[in-house]
Amino acid sequence: MAASGERRVIPVADPAAMAKAAAERVIARLAENGGRIAVCLTGGSSPKALYQLLATPEYRGRIPWDRVHWFIGDERLVPRKDPLHNMSMARQAFLDRCAPAANVHPIPTDTADLMDPDKSAALYENELMAFYGAEQLDPARPLFDLVLMGVGPDGHTASLFPGYPAVEETARWVVGVPKANVEPFVPRVSLTLPALASCREMLFEIAGPGKRAILTRLLAGENLPANRARSQHETIWLVDQAALPEDFRG
Ligand SMILES: O=C1O[C@H](COP(=O)(O)O)[C@@H](O)[C@H](O)[C@H]1O
Numbered sequence: 001m002a003a004s005g006e007r008r009v010i011p012v013a014d015p016a017a018m019a020k021a022a023a024e025r026v027i028a029r030l031a032e033n034g035g036r037i038a039v040c041l042t043g044g045s046s047p048k049a050l051y052q053l054l055a056t057p058e059y060r061g062r063i064p065w066d067r068v069h070w071f072i073g074d075e076r077l078v079p080r081k082d083p084l085h086n087m088s089m090a091r092q093a094f095l096d097r098c099a100p101a102a103n104v105h106p107i108p109t110d111t112a113d114l115m116d117p118d119k120s121a122a123l124y125e126n127e128l129m130a131f132y133g134a135e136q137l138d139p140a141r142p143l144f145d146l147v148l149m150g151v152g153p154d155g156h157t158a159s160l161f162p163g164y165p166a167v168e169e170t171a172r173w174v175v176g177v178p179k180a181n182v183e184p185f186v187p188r189v190s191l192t193l194p195a196l197a198s199c200r201e202m203l204f205e206i207a208g209p210g211k212r213a214i215l216t217r218l219l220a221g222e223n224l225p226a227n228r229a230r231s232q233h234e235t236i237w238l239v240d241q242a243a244l245p246e247d248f249r250g
Pocket residue numbers: 042043044045046047074075086149150151152153156157158159
């Protein structure tokens with residue numbers, strides 16, 4: 001196991017192998033906790049194959065669904081039916097078929113007065129604090145058993161974009177992200193680095209040739225949000241061959 005704050009890069013062949021490797025890590029991490037389990041999901045395209053795999057007979061029976069609670073690391077303030085809605089993607093891929101409805105914890109986005117990122121963030125922060133049972137994170141008792149993450153082409157992770165204040169937040173668990181340098185942009189809500197770090201494992205999935213340029217910068221140590229997102233315990237980057245820069249290929 002990697003020491004606190006360290007990151008381990010695990011190369012995999014392709015997106016299918018990545019989904020399988022990620023699914024095995026999910027199962028192993030869930031098996032370590034005999035009580036109530038908290039998983040923070042991610043949006044984007046990268047985790048979809050993993051989510052679909054978790055609903056297959058091979059994996060479905062290995063997950064203690066009644067004990068696992070599913071949160072989301074960031075959300076766009078769009079209606080639930082919008083394809084950009086991160087939790088809806090996870091619901092369609094596996095949660096709606098497998099998880100008890102009460103164990104799915106979406107960021108609220110679906111009423112007109114909640115289309116305000118700060119309001120939505122405050123509500124989700126309250127929900128997380130109520131679930132955790134405290135308003136301060138205790139390093140000895142992580143908020144999440146597992147946090148899944150992805151990397152955007154500019155080095156953002158969750159909805160923590162380079163150069164925007166949300167990346168520097170140290171007190172809040174969840175913040176509104178009213179703007180960022182992406183087009184088209186819709187207001188977002190994101191867990192902060194301290195909240196995401198409060199986990200036993202942070203697992204990134206990074207795949208495809210479109211990720212190679214940003215991965216080269218990240219592996220060179222550039223100060224970007226995805227490089228600053230580290231678990232207090234174990235941080236794993238699953239990277240497929242197409243995304244891996246030449247220097248790191250075996
Ligand atoms: O904007 C987002 O992008 C990142 C990366 O997404 P991917 O499609 O490149 O995998 C994702 O982690 C985040 O949840 C999402 O809101």
